[in-house]
Amino acid sequence: MSATxxxxxxxxxRDHGGFFLLxxxxxxxxGWHCPLNLTRPWDDDGLGRLTERALSxxxxxxxxxxxxxxxxxxxxxxxxxxxxxxxVLKTFPAEATGPVGDAMASAFRAHLLRLEPDxxxxxCGLADDEPVPDPLSYDLVIFSGGIFDxxxxxxxPAWVARxxxxxxxxxxxxxxxxxxxxxxxxxxFGHQIIHLTLGGQLAVLAxxxxxxxxxxxxxxxxxxFFGKDSLRLHKFxxxxxxxxxxxxVALAPDNEILCSASGRLLSFQAHPELSADISHxxxxxxxxxxxxxxxxxxxxxxxxxxxxxxDGAYVWSKIVDWVRS
Numbered sequence: 001m002s003a004t005x006x007x008x009x010x011x012x013x014r015d016h017g018g019f020f021l022l023x024x025x026x027x028x029x030x031g032w033h034c035p036l037n038l039t040r041p042w043d044d045d046g047l048g049r050l051t052e053r054a055l056s057x058x059x060x061x062x063x064x065x066x067x068x069x070x071x072x073x074x075x076x077x078x079x080x081x082x083x084x085x086x087x088v089l090k091t092f093p094a095e096a097t098g099p100v101g102d103a104m105a106s107a108f109r110a111h112l113l114r115l116e117p118d119x120x121x122x123x124c125g126l127a128d129d130e131p132v133p134d135p136l137s138y139d140l141v142i143f144s145g146g147i148f149d150x151x152x153x154x155x156x157p158a159w160v161a162r163x164x165x166x167x168x169x170x171x172x173x174x175x176x177x178x179x180x181x182x183x184x185x186x187x188x189f190g191h192q193i194i195h196l197t198l199g200g201q202l203a204v205l206a207x208x209x210x211x212x213x214x215x216x217x218x219x220x221x222x223x224x225f226f227g228k229d230s231l232r233l234h235k236f237x238x239x240x241x242x243x244x245x246x247x248x249v250a251l252a253p254d255n256e257i258l259c260s261a262s263g264r265l266l267s268f269q270a271h272p273e274l275s276a277d278i279s280h281x282x283x284x285x286x287x288x289x290x291x292x293x294x295x296x297x298x299x300x301x302x303x304x305x306x307x308x309x310x311d312g313a314y315v316w317s318k319i320v321d322w323v324r325s
Contacts, residue, residue, distance in 0.1 A: 084119040084323060086112055087138045089126040091146030091163065091189050100281030107273040108142055111316040127159050135166050136173055140183050140323045143190025145271060150189075150196055151204065151239065160193070167197040171265060183323050186267035188237050194267050195258070198245030209238040211279070213304040216270065222251030225259065226318050232310045234274035236282055241269065266322060272315040279306040 088108045092101050109121045122138075124130050127146065135141045148160065170184040186194040192202050214235045223229050231252075241255040248265075251257040256269045 084112070084116045084140065084320075085138045086119055086121045086140040086142065086323075087133060087135060088121065088123045088142045088144060089132070089163070089166065089190075090123065090144050091127050091148065091159075091193070092144065093127045094125060096147060100278060100284070103278050103281060104144060104273065107275065107278060108144070111273060111313070112320070114313075115317060115320045126163060127157075129159055132162055132166065135169055135184075136182050138182055140185060141166065141170060143184070143186045143193060145187050145236070146189030148189065149239070150192055151202055163193055164197040167194050171198060171260075173264070181264060184265045185319060186265075187273065188269060188271055191258070191267035191269050192239060192241055194265060195241045195243075195245045195248075195255075200241055200245040201243040202239055203242035205238055205240055210235040211283070212306055213308045213310050214270065215304075216252045216256050218252050218257075219250050221249050221259075222257060225251055225322075226315070231270075231315060232304075232308070233268070233270035233272055233312060233315065234279060234306065234310060235270050236274065236279060237269060241267075263322075263325070266319070268315075272312040272319070274306075274312065276306040 086108075088105060090101065090105055092104075094101055097104075105123050109123070112119045112121050122133060124132055126132060127148070143163065143166075148157070150156075150160070167184065170182050173182050184194065186192075194200075196202055212235060213232050215230055215232045217230050218226060218228070241258070244250070244255050244258050247261045248258040249261060251259055257267070259266045
């Protein structure tokens with residue numbers, strides 16, 4: 001069984017006292033991480049089965065637990081599931097985006113529930129100064145795209161400082177809350193604020209805004225993460241991460257997709273949640289006409305019509321695998 005087939009693995013191996021050490025080992029961004037250590041007794045019946053005592057900590061799980069035996073090792077692998085908790089932080093004010101903002105928030109919820117029907121998805125209007133729940137009580141925190149210019153010399157609104165606090169809290173999380181280690185996903189603006197907060201640099205796109213579906217070639221690390229060599233994703237942005245924060249691995253060139261070495265922070269300049277309808281809605285909400293008038297062709301980037309096929313749904317399946325790892 002490969003790590004891509006089963007991203008969460010619980011291994012039980014015998015120690016010298018006749019017990020087995022239960023550890024959770026996962027492969028993320030090329031590294032193995034073992035966040036859980038529990039000691040449980042083992043019933044050596046020759047079939048590699050866990051006893052009821054050994055499974056007592058997993059009985060609350062509502063889904064089946066499958067056990068497997070790995071050749072040449074006295075090792076059992078059991079797959080566990082529990083209900084995922086996700087927090088979507090909207091970094092765009094409702095007044096400025098209207099119905100299209102609601103559609104974007106609904107898209108996050110829809111993608112998560114399609115893959116995790118029992119997922120608890122909470123949505124917080126961060127840019128509308130709604131109180132932010134404790135991010136470390138969630139499995140996944142998502143920063144949405146937004147319209148605020150983080151390069152503006154003008155004083156930033158208070159919610160931007162709160163967003164940076166969330167980034168720092170998740171980056172520093174040691175898993176103190178019942179072993180949960182929160183994952184942080186940044187999309188577009190979220191991608192930018194993660195890296196700005198942690199020491200990276202942003203820049204305005206010299207060629208002008210990118211709107212449409214772009215094919216992104218992946219780095220070798222990105223190909224391992226996503227299981228393919230390239231991705232076609234919606235783009236809608238006019239700024240970019242010029243220099244990523246220290247300790248991040250590039251999953252695509254030009255800092256388009258970045259993953260922290262810890263495997264707990266993942267960010268996209270692209271929009272895997274977007275649809276053609278939402279893209280049209282974003283253009284319609286562009287009251288100042290910036291995107292309509294200034295978006296132009298870049299000979300180095302092939303942008304396809306927003307109605308073209310894209311890999312958004314596929315990417316979300318990989319995101320959920322990553323959260324579960």
